[in-house]
Structures are given as structure tokens and as C-alpha cells.
Amino acid sequence: MDKIAKLKKIMSKDNVKIKTKIKKKKRLNRSVAGNIVILLFLLIFSVFSAYPLIFIIANAFKPLHELFIFPPKLFPTDPTFKNFSDLMILMGTTWVPMSRYIFNTVFITVVGTIGHVIIASMCAYPLAKHHFPGKAFIFTLIVYSLMFNGAVTSTPVFMIMSWIGLIDTHFAVIIPAFAFPLGLYLMKQFMESIPNSLLEAAKIDGANEFRIFWRVVMPLSKPAWLTLVILLFQQLWSTQGAGYIFSEQLKTLSYALAQIVSGGIARAGTAAAVSVIMLIVPVTIFIISQSKIIDTMSHSGMK
Amino acid sequence: MRDKTITTEKESRFKKLRRKMYKQRYSYYLMAPYLIIFGTFTVFSVIMSIVFSFTNFNLLEFPSFVGFDNYVRLFLEDEVFIIAMKNTLILAIITGPISFILAFVVAWLINELPKKWKWLMTLIFYAPSISGNAYLLWKLIFSSDMYGYANSFLIKNGLITEPITWLQDPKYVLWIIIIVQFWLSLGVAFLAFIAGLQNLDQKLYEAGAIDGIRNRWQELWYITLPQMRPQLMFGAVMQITSSFGISAVSSEIAGYPSVDYSGHTIVLHLLDYGGMRFEMGYASAIATILFMIMLSSNIIVQKFLRRVGT
Numbered sequence: 001m002d003k004i005a006k007l008k009k010i011m012s013k014d015n016v017k018i019k020t021k022i023k024k025k026k027r028l029n030r031s032v033a034g035n036i037v038i039l040l041f042l043l044i045f046s047v048f049s050a051y052p053l054i055f056i057i058a059n060a061f062k063p064l065h066e067l068f069i070f071p072p073k074l075f076p077t078d079p080t081f082k083n084f085s086d087l088m089i090l091m092g093t094t095w096v097p098m099s100r101y102i103f104n105t106v107f108i109t110v111v112g113t114i115g116h117v118i119i120a121s122m123c124a125y126p127l128a129k130h131h132f133p134g135k136a137f138i139f140t141l142i143v144y145s146l147m148f149n150g151a152v153t154s155t156p157v158f159m160i161m162s163w164i165g166l167i168d169t170h171f172a173v174i175i176p177a178f179a180f181p182l183g184l185y186l187m188k189q190f191m192e193s194i195p196n197s198l199l200e201a202a203k204i205d206g207a208n209e210f211r212i213f214w215r216v217v218m219p220l221s222k223p224a225w226l227t228l229v230i231l232l233f234q235q236l237w238s239t240q241g242a243g244y245i246f247s248e249q250l251k252t253l254s255y256a257l258a259q260i261v262s263g264g265i266a267r268a269g270t271a272a273a274v275s276v277i278m279l280i281v282p283v284t285i286f287i288i289s290q291s292k293i294i295d296t297m298s299h300s301g302m303k
Numbered sequence: 304m305r306d307k308t309i310t311t312e313k314e315s316r317f318k319k320l321r322r323k324m325y326k327q328r329y330s331y332y333l334m335a336p337y338l339i340i341f342g343t344f345t346v347f348s349v350i351m352s353i354v355f356s357f358t359n360f361n362l363l364e365f366p367s368f369v370g371f372d373n374y375v376r377l378f379l380e381d382e383v384f385i386i387a388m389k390n391t392l393i394l395a396i397i398t399g400p401i402s403f404i405l406a407f408v409v410a411w412l413i414n415e416l417p418k419k420w421k422w423l424m425t426l427i428f429y430a431p432s433i434s435g436n437a438y439l440l441w442k443l444i445f446s447s448d449m450y451g452y453a454n455s456f457l458i459k460n461g462l463i464t465e466p467i468t469w470l471q472d473p474k475y476v477l478w479i480i481i482i483v484q485f486w487l488s489l490g491v492a493f494l495a496f497i498a499g500l501q502n503l504d505q506k507l508y509e510a511g512a513i514d515g516i517r518n519r520w521q522e523l524w525y526i527t528l529p530q531m532r533p534q535l536m537f538g539a540v541m542q543i544t545s546s547f548g549i550s551a552v553s554s555e556i557a558g559y560p561s562v563d564y565s566g567h568t569i570v571l572h573l574l575d576y577g578g579m580r581f582e583m584g585y586a587s588a589i590a591t592i593l594f595m596i597m598l599s600s601n602i603i604v605q606k607f608l609r610r611v612g613t
Contacts (some may be wrong), residue, residue: 030415034369034519038412045409052486056440068450068530095568123337124446126330133327145345145600146540149548151570152594155577156348156355159362163467179340182491209329230433231491243578253433261439271439278435284434287426296426297491298498302540302605303535 020263026071053279059272060084067268086272088279090260096249098256105253108170109236111175117228118288120184121191125217127184127201128191139188143302145181158243177236185230188298191217223292226285230293234282254278349594355587360579373588384589386564387572391476391547394568397481399546402488403539407531409489410496411523425497433489441483442556445469473565476557480566483552488545492538499534503527538606539599547597550574569593584586 055074059067060083062076091098126132127139161172194217202212240255257278261271287294356373360366377384379563413424431437442451454466469475505528508516511526528535550570553559557566569589577586 032520035415038415039598040613042409042416044411046424046427049431049486049489052440052444053430053434053437056437059440059443059473065585099579119337119340123334126333130327132330138334141346142341143339144598147544148594148597148601149544149570151548151550151573152597153345153352153487154574155590156351157344158577159351159583160343160348162362175340178602179337179344181341181345184337184341198406209333211360212491214331231547234435234443245589258436261436268443275439279430279437281427282429282433282435286429290422290425294498297494297497300491300495300537301499302536303533 010085049130056272056275056279059269060276062269062272065270074170080149083273087260087273089271091225091256096251100249101251102255104170104250105237105239106251108173108239109233111170111234112174112236113229115174115178116183116232117225119178120180120187120228121218121221121225122213124184128186129194129196129217142181142185142188146185147168149264150176154243161244168246168250170241170245170250173236173239173241175234180228180235183232186227186231186296186300187221187224189301190227190296191221193299194220206243221226223295226289226292230282230285230289232283238278238282337374347357350512352587352590352594354604355584356591358584358587359585362473362583362586367583369584373585374592376585377588377592383564383567384569384572387567387569390565390567391549391569391596393477394481394484394549395543395546398484398488398549399543402485402546403492403542405485406489406538406542407496407535409465409502410493411527414495414500415519421497425494428489429493432487432493436555438483438487438552439555441479442470445475445479445556446604447471470557471562473563476561476565477523480556483556484549487552488542490541492541495534495538495541496531499531500527503530532608536605539608543601543604547593547600569596 002010025209058075061079061081063078063080063082066073066076157176158167161167166172166175198216198220199212202216207215238254239252240258241250241252242255245251257274261274263299344370355366357368357370358366359369359372362393372545409428413421416424447454447466449455449458449466451466451469454467456465458466469473470480507526507530508522514523516525548570549568552564553561553568554571559571560568561567568591573586573589573593576589578583
């Protein structure tokens with residue numbers, strides 16, 4: 001027994017060695033000059049991409065007199081939280097308490113995102129795994145709906161919403177978000193990779209379709225949930241509800257912050273603080289879930 | 304032996320069919336909530352918008368049929384719409400293809416990096432597209448006084464003596480929108496490319512090397528691109544749709560309405576009539592045109608991409 005275990009150990013070690021050798025060999029056809037060109041190219045583009053974000057974060061920590069020095073500097077020499085505390089004070093002076101705007105945005109974002117993940121997954125599971133009449137037609141419609149954006153339907157949606165009496169409620173924003181087509185598309189593509197054997201095993205164990213969906217498919221599609229969450233969250237988090245929400249006490253954080261930003265040059269620091277607040281949440285979610293999202297996106301291809 | 308497998312296959316196929324038929328109703332139950340909402344707010348809305356585009360609906364009076372009047376008015380009388388159309392096409396033709404290629408090139412280059420760097424670079428390039436209204440910073444960069452970063456940079460280096468009024472000058476507005484749009488454009492398509500590149504079959508590269516592929520450019524052309532076709536098609540849809548839908552960037556950066564409508568787009572025109580003047584019939588006509596443009600350009604590009612490499 002001992003010998004066999006040892007042998008296995010040695011073999012597995014050898015395997016590892018062989019594998020690493022292959023890995024090193026995998027970088028075929030790579031020249032040093034090419035690597036340098038690529039690094040330079042990436043460096044230039046990443047500066048273009050990151051500089052504005054770093055700048056806006058830096059600006060949020062600059063005292064007012066540093067925001068307008070000539071020539072402008074990237075990093076604050078005298079960092080301060082004054083912009084954020086100013087923002088708090090400003091928030092206290094608004095007509096509707098700030099907590100109300102925050103509640104509205106959190107409500108829209110949380111209900112919209114959770115509802116979307118559940119409803120889209122429910123629809124994606126049969127589309128990915130079952131065969132039934134009308135399947136191809138439904139999926140084609142969804143692919144075509146990726147090809148135009150929400151502006152096209154904004155007018156009819158407004159009319160439908162006013163007919164069913166949802167204008168000036170949060171649901172005018174939330175309900176259309178439930179049927180966000182990109183989310184369904186990605187979820188369906190991801191679910192196709194779930195092995196059928198698992199579903200059949202569950203069926204043999206006597207689970208019905210709803211149970212299979214909830215107990216087998218949903219836990220297995222966690223990476224795809226995160227992708228749907230980041231895509232929709234970012235949209236709803238920054239929604240102003242323009243055109244659908246008119247009562248001040250129902251308006252969103254993004255709307256309130258836009259009002260503060262429009263306060264002009266004296267609020268440049270506060271505006272930067274606002275932007276930092278708006279970007280920090282989606283970016284944090286992305287940082288946490290990047291590998292899961294990439295995993296989902298690998299199934300995104302169109303055939 | 305062979306016969307046996309065929310019969311069992313037939314049997315299981317029959318069984319499967321029966322089982323599937325039994326399962327169907329659950330499929331429909333599961334899909335119902337999504338399809339009702341999707342049907343109402345997307346499919347029905349598009350149909351409604353096409354139908355209303357032939358009426359003079361204004362929310363107050365009962366709509367009456369006006370034939371092609373709205374379309375005639377759009378193309379012959381509405382000068383602002385023609386400007387919006389021209390701007391939208393310029394923006395789409397420039398930002399669509401270039402942002403598509405940019406997303407692929409950046410993803411491909413990132414894929415050459417070691418794993419840790421890959422993670423960081425993906426974050427850096429993707430972050431702008433999810434950072435909400437952070438693009439307002441570009442307003443500071445291109446602000447018209449000498450404190451604007453672009454102006455102060457140019458003045459400091461002696462390239463100009465007077466600050467340029469970037470966002471008030473129709474000459475520059477469209478170009479600035481294009482730059483900001485590029486900054487925002489590495490979104491879902493970019494992630495799809497990153498993911499697709501990570502999952503390519505490595506064996507093909509080894510086989511390619513044996514078959515005489517000598518550098519990474521040949522590798523890209525002969526192995527990577529053909530394998531990436533599904534992701535490329537998905538990415539094309541994403542980039543085309545977003546490049547035709549540019550609106551918030553323009554209205555936030557260049558103002559609404561912008562000077563001489565220099566940054567006006569079809570979507571903004573649509574929101575003007577649908578969301579402010581409540582001329583729903585006219586807005587529907589604009590929406591229908593936008594729908595046709597987006598859909599047809601997507602379908603044409605799909606047809607084209609499907610042909611590449613076959």
C-alpha cells in the first residue's frame with residue numbers, strides 16, 4: 001500500500017513537472033521586439049483610460065484652492081475630506097431629505113436587479129436546456145432586441161406606463177428593467193454549458209422542473225448572476241428616472257447628485273466627490289467578481 | 304452491435320420526445336413572467352411605435368391616420384433632424400468600427416500579459432464604461448477657460464496663446480464627443496473578447512507552429528480570428544447598437560441643445576419630441592427610423608462577419 005501511495009506521489013510530481021514544461025513551451029512565436037511594442041501600446045492606452053478616473057478621484061480629495069491652480073496638478077498636495085463633508089452639508093439642505101433619494105436609488109437598484117436575475121434565469125433555463133415549439137422564434141426575437149437600444153421604445157413605454165397607471169412610481173423604471181434582453185441572452189448562453197447529466201440525475205431523484213431550476217440550475221449559474229448584476233446594477237444605479245418619475249420625493253440619488261453638480265464652478269470639488277460615490281459601487285462589484293464575469297462572457301458568442 | 308445502438312437511440316429519442324412534451328408546460332410557466340414583460344415593453348412597443356408613426360397622436364386627442372406625413376415632415380421640413388441624422392451617422396461610422404477594433408486589439412494585447420497584469424489591465428480598461436457619470440470630467444478637461452486641462456496644456460507648451468472654446472465651437476464638439484465615446488466604449492464587447500481569447504484551444508497554436516506559423520501576427524490572422532468569430536459577432540452587435548445610441552454623452556458634454564445642434568443626435572431628437580413636446584406620432588416616426596437604421600446595420604454587419612474566414 002505504502003509503495004503504491006509513494007509511486008502515485010512521484011507520478012503526480014512528474015506530471016506537474018511535465019505540465020509546467022508544456023506551459024513554458026506554450027509561448028510560441030513570441031519575439032522580444034513584439035513584446036516591447038505591445039507593452040508600449042498598452043501603456044499609452046491604459047493612461048488614456050485610467051487618467052481621467054484617477055484625476056476625478058484625486059480631485060475629490062483636493063481643497064478648493066488646489067482645484068484651480070495653473071497649471072493643474074494630478075495629485076493633491078494637501079489632501080482633504082472637505083469635499084465629502086461639504087456634500088453631506090449640501091445634502092442636508094435639500095428640500096427632500098437626502099436619505100429619501102438614497103432609499104429610492106437603493107430600492108430601484110435592488111428590486112430591479114434581483115427581479116431581473118430571477119425572471120431572466122427562469123426564462124433562460126428552458127431556452128437553454130429544453131426543446132419546445134416556439135423556442136427558436138423566441139430566441140431570435142431576443143437576439144434582434146439586442147440590436148436596438150431602449151431609446152427606440154421609450155415613447156411607447158411611456159404610453160403603456162401611463163395607461164396602467166405606473167407613471168410616477170418606481171415601477172415605471174423597475175419593470176422594463178426586469179426584461180433587460182442582454183441579461184437573458186448571457187444567462188441562456190451560460191446555462192447551455194451546464195451538463196445535462198446533472199439535470200437528469202436530479203430528475204431521476206424525483207425533482208420537478210421548478211425544483212431543478214431552483215436547486216440545481218440556479219446555484220450552478222452563480223457566475224452568470226454576477227454578470228447580470230453588474231450590467232443592470234450599473235444602469236439602475238445611475239438612472240435618473242427622467243420621463244417616468246416626476247415627484248421630488250421619488251427621484252433618485254443620481255438625479256439629486258446631478259442637481260448638485262449643476263451648481264457650477266464653486267462646486268467642482270463636490271462634483272468630483274459625487275462622481276467618486278457614483279463610480280465606487282459598480283467598480284467595487286466588478287473588482288470582486290471579475291473572474292466570474294469573464295467566465296460568463298466566454299459563452300457570449302453568437303452563432 | 305450497430306443495429307442495437309440505432310434502435311436504442313430511436314427508442315430514447317422517442318422517450319425523450321415524450322418526456323419533452325410532458326415537460327413543455329413547465330418551460331412555458333417558467334418563461335411566462337419574462338416573456339410577458341419583454342413582449343409588452345419591447346415587442347409590442349416596437350409595433351406600437353411603427354403604428355403610431357402614421358398618426359398625429361399627442362396624448363390628448365384621439366390619434367388620426369396621417370399616412371407618411373410625419374416622415375415627409377422629418378426629411379423635408381425638419382432641418383434639425385437632418386443635422387441629427389448626419390451627426391448620428393458620423394458618430395456611428397467613426398466610433399462603431401474603431402471601438403470594435405480597439406476593443407479587440409486591447410483584449411488581444413492584454414491576453415499576451417501574465418495573469419496578474421491581465422486582471423489589472425482588464426479592470427483599467429473596463430472601469431470607464433461602468434463608472435456612471437465620471438465622463439463629466441471630460442467637461443473639465445475641455446472647459447473653455449485657461450484652467451481647462453486641455454487649454455492649459457496647450458498654452459503651457461506654447462501651441463496656442465488664447466484658450467479654445469472647445470465645447471461652444473461646432474468645429475470641435477463632435478470630435479470631443481467621439482473621444483469621450485471611445486473612452487467609454489470598452490464595455491461588454493471588450494469583456495467578451497477577453498473571455499473568448501482566454502478559452503481558445505491551445506492545441507491549435509501548437510499545431511499551427513508545426514505547420515509553419517512563425518510569428519504572433521500570423522497566429523492572430525490564421526488561428527485566433529477564425530476561432531473568435533462568435534465573440535466578434537456578439538461584440539459587433541454591442542458596439543454598433545451603442546454607437547448609434549449616443550445621447551447622454553452628447554447632452555451632458557456639449558449641452559442640450561448644443562451650439563448650432565452640433566452635437567444633436569437622433570436619440571436626442573426623439574427624446575425632445577417624445578419626452579418634452581409629447582408629439583408622440585412624430586416621435587414614433589423618429590423611433591421607427593432609428594430602429595430601422597440600427598437593425599439593418601446590425602444585420603448587414605452580421606452577414607458580413609459570418610462570411611469572414613469561411
